[in-house]
Structures are given as C-alpha cells and as structure tokens.
Amino acid sequence: MKKSSILVALLGVVIGLLIAVLVGLVGDRRHRLRVGSDDWRKIELVLQSIDENYVDSVDHEKVNNAMAAAALSALDPHSSYMPPQVLEETEADLLGNFDGIGIQFNVPNDTAVVIEAIPGGPSEKIGLQAGDRLIKVDSTVIAGVHFPQDSMVRRLKGVAGTKVLVTVKRGHEIIPFEITRGKIPTYSVDAAFMVSDTTGYLRLSKFSRTTEVEFLQNTAELVGQGMKELILDLRDNTGGYLDQACRLSNFFLPRKAMIVYIEGRHRRREEFRADGRGPFQDLGVKILVDEGSASASEILSGALQDNGRARLYGRRTFGKGLVQEPFFFSDNSGMRITVARYYTPSGRCIQKPYSDDYDYEVLRRYESGEMVHADSMRIEKGGILPDVFVPVDTTRAGQFYVACNRKATAMRFASAFFDSHSHELSQIDDYGSLLAWLDRAGLERQFLAFAKAKDQLVPKPEEWVSDRQYIMTQVQALVGRYSKLGDKAYYHLFLQIDPTFKAAMEE
Secondary structure, eight states: OOHHHHHHHHHHHHHHHHHHHHHHHHOSOOOOOOOOSSSSHHHHHHHHHHHHHOSSOOOHHHHHHHHHHHHHHTTOTTOEEEOHHHHHHHHHHHHTEEEEOOEEEEOSSSSOEEEEEOTTSHHHHHTOOTTOEEEEETTEEOTTTTOOHHHHHHHHOOOTTOEEEEEEEETTEEEEEEEEOEEEEOOSEEEEEESSSSEEEEEEOOBOTTHHHHHHHHHHHHHHTTOSEEEEEOTTOOOBOHHHHHHHHHTTSOTTOEEEEEEETTEEEEEEEOOSOOTTTTSEEEEEEOTTOOTHHHHHHHHHHHTTSOEEEESOOOOOOEEEEEEEOTTSOEEEEEEEEEEOTTOOBOOOOOOTTGGGHHHHHHHHTTTTOGGGOOGGGSSOOOSEEOOOOOOOOOHHHHHHHHTTHHHHHHHHHHHHHHHHHHHOOOHHHHHHHHHHTTHHHHHHHHHHHHHOOOOOHHHHHHHHHHHHHHHHHHHHTTSTTTHHHHHHHHGGGOHHHHHHHHO
16 A cells, blocks of 8 residues: 555544544533523523533532522622521621630730630630630640631630630640630620710620610610710621611601611512600710711611711711521521612612622722712712711821731730730729829830830831821720720720711810
C-alpha cells in the first residue's frame, strides 16, 4: 500500500475516534422539559433531573439549602434563607435570651479577655470577673493559638443545664471553673443615665422581645431622677421586631396618632395607631440617628418626627422599609420573606432603591460627600432625613491615631492596664472617682509608653495636640469598662467627644 493511502486510512480512524469521543461528551440525547413562564415547575424539574441523571451521589441537604438561598436572594436584599445554626442565633438575639455561661469578652491579641460577667448569669454566680483571660474550654486550649472567635462562642454556648469547664488566668493564677450553662438575658438597652439635671440619655441597640419592658423601666427611673428631656440614641441600631417599635412610639404619642402603616401585594393596608395611654406624652425627645439606624429604628424615628414629638440629629438613616415574616422548616432551618412595605404617618416609604451595589450603598454615601455635606442628602434615596445634620468627623486622620486604631492599641492597653490595677478598678463605682483615679494613675503617660514599646508608635507633637483629647477619652472609656460602672462609664466618657450628642445638647 502506498504511503499516502496509509496516511488517509489513519486519518479516517483518528477522525472517527474524535467523533466518538465528542458524542460521548455532549451526548446524543437531548432532554426537552416543558415548563410554563409563570409557575415553579422548572425548579421541580431541575431537582428531579439532578436526582435521576447526575453522575455522582447528591448531597440533598446541600443542594436544597443552596437553591433556597439563591431563590430568596433573587427577590430583594432582605429576604433570606437561614440554616439551623444561623436561625437559632438570630432568634435567640431577638427573643432576649440564649443558653450559655453569660460573659462578654474581647480578643485584643490572641487571648479572650472577659469584659463583663452578665449580672445574674452562671459566670457571675460562680465568680468569673472582668479581666479574666480564657485559657481553656474543657480540654481545648483557646489562648495563644489564634483560636477562631466563632468556634470559641460555640464551645461556650450549649443547652441550659449542661456543664462546661472553663480555665482562666487571673493575674499569675490559673483557676478552673465548672460552670452550669443557663438562660442568659440579652439586653437591648446598653446604657441609661442622666447627663444633666434635667436631661437623660438612653442607648438602644436593638428591638427585641424584651425592649418594651427594658425601655419602660429605664426611662421611668430617669424620670424619677428629674428627667424632663430624653436623648434617645438609635445609632447603629439595625432594628428587630416591628411591634416593639410601635409600642415604644405609643409611649410618646396622643390617642389615635398614626405610628406606621404597612401594605403589600398579599397584605391589605394595616394601620398602627397610639392608644393614648403612653406614660411619656409630655416628655421632650431628641433622637440620634445615622446610616446604621434601620428598620424598627426608622419606624420609631419617623413616627415621632412626623407627629412633631421629636427632633432628629445626625445623618440619613439606612433606608430599610421592608417588613419580613419568618417561616420555619421542620429541620430547624427557616427563611424570612418580605411581605410588605412600611410607611411613616406622612406616607413616606423609607426603603432605599435596590441596586447592584446595594451592600456598598452606605460606602457610596461617604464617597459622594453626603456624610460631610448636608445639601447632598436626598429623600428619594430612602431613609429618614434628620432635622439637624451632623457630619462625620473627618479631622481625626493623623498617622498616630490611624495606626492606633489599626493595631487596636487602646483596647490592648486597657486590658494590660487592668491586669496591673484590677483591685483598684473593681472598687470604683462612681463616675467622678473613676476620672480622678485615672488622672492620679498617670494614664496618659502609661498609654504613650505602651504604644511606643508594643507597637513602635510615637505621635508627632502636632498630632498629639490635635488628637490627644479624642484618643485619651477613648482610652479612659475602655479602661472604665473594667470598673464596676461597666458600659455606663464607657458611654458616659465617649459622649464627651461625640459631635452628634453635643449638637442635641446644645440646641
């Protein structure tokens, strides 16, 4: 056979093999699945086709979770699917309690430091103290090994009635504590105290099931101390239960005053009005808001603003005007579906427009100058506009201040300072005594020495002149948290350098 004939024959074989391989890759069968344009049959067919045709075994739970999450994320930014663990944590936070040992802690370096043993919780009852360093949970070492914080929390939490062995370092002593887990309250009122003879301050972090009772108790106590005007801090309050926002609004509004109304495609218009029995209808109110104030925070702010019961100070609120309802599955997972929009008494829909960069919208505000210039705010962008605009403080931009924030120098110093002065701090329960003692202790000198020794940070003279008050107040607040005053000292001190709070006090 001629050489050219052999090459032609070989080429034919190769082409034949290639065709066979391609047919094996793409298949010679095409599946046509009939679906309508307005039903859910396609999802059913996708799952059925995977089950009947996929090459490997299928993890049904994984696929179901992924499809549920993807379907809900296609609706709006706030409809969402929650696996069992996420749902449990979310519900516990809003219900106002969870099972655990009852501590708050920070991780300034690679070791968790107790900030507070929650009053009435298992840790406080057995003797854990602020400043204790967590070394081990049961037999697992969690100090000095960059142990993930979420894993640490999971090990400390557990079913009420179960026991956990927590080993702490207190000074130079190693102490084991066998703690029986219990129901731990989570409070929505972070702090409440008088800031002048007639003005009280209350910081609310969320709207949980216990918010109405907490708010009523704390506000009544302030009224008893002579409060005529309340400064209510809703900054960075991301919301919670709609009914709790309505109940707090009811405290301040006259009978039949509109609080909010909701409406949706499958929800008829529903109005919420005050019953006129609120105990604080004659109390002056000023509300602090910012870009972190959302949902229930906006309901309360909008209701009191539209009814002329409060003035708002700060910056445009987040803009979440959607109502979600929870749905629960038998495997303990769940979902939240947006069922309606809410509107303030004047008819404002607070929801900001959806966009591809929705999650970065707040950052875009900063980049556009809205957080610095009042004339950049627009109501059509969503949210609630304050009556008095207070810009972001951009003057704190010195290299020393920025470097201290990046390295958490102040937080780490506060923890180290407590180690050396735990006895003195544990005795202080008076705000004036705290400030006087911190001054005598040479706090500023010790902080600068710590920053230089630990982080190689030394401020330029001109930087220290401009940033000294802000940085040292921050340091005082973090150290004060370790005293008996706890968060009360922390917020009391921070208000001294808070421009939004100052604006409310001055007007």
